[in-house]
Amino acid sequence: MIPGWLLVHTVTIQVYEGDTAYGPQYAAPVAARALVEETVRTVRGERGEEVVASTTLYLMPTQACPPESLVTTPSGRTASVITSALHSAPGLGTPDHREVTLT
Template sequence: MVIPGWLLQHEVTIEAYLGDTSTGPAYGPPVTARAYVEEKAKTVRGRDGEEVTASSTVWLLPTQDCPPESRVTVPAGRTASVITSSLYEGGGLPTPDHREVTLT
């Protein structure tokens, strides 16, 4: 079961991180995605295991690509970097499959 569309009341813009180049990070073209955005500070562990403060959590459809270090613009107009991007897929169980993204 996929997260119900009626829960995804917001729109975010995602620029997927493609990697580093000689001139700095490269990003894909902006993509608009339906989402649920929660603006709430919390402590999370980054990819390197260090504790960092996340300012927002975004829930997306499970098919939405949003790798770590991507840029996401939330409805408030703030652009932030992705700290973590986790896919929650229940393997056929009646759980809401979704992607959870934490932002700086």
């Protein structure tokens, strides 16, 4: 697992639960420890389109944060999740973590 001492920021995550007749539905906000990297880069969205990501988060691998969830960063900015990838290599000694890109 990613060492806890690397997760120096706290973010608030509202997990996307799906669409309703009244628009998107989100779970109650939860606080999560993260490493926040505010770097602009181009990523591929769920449908393969190129999207500009302004922030990358590194979270514990068990933290739920699917695409379209809302994340509030330490700066107070609320952004939508573009991608959420689990990086895991059991037995190799690499730090398992979840990498999340935000709009």
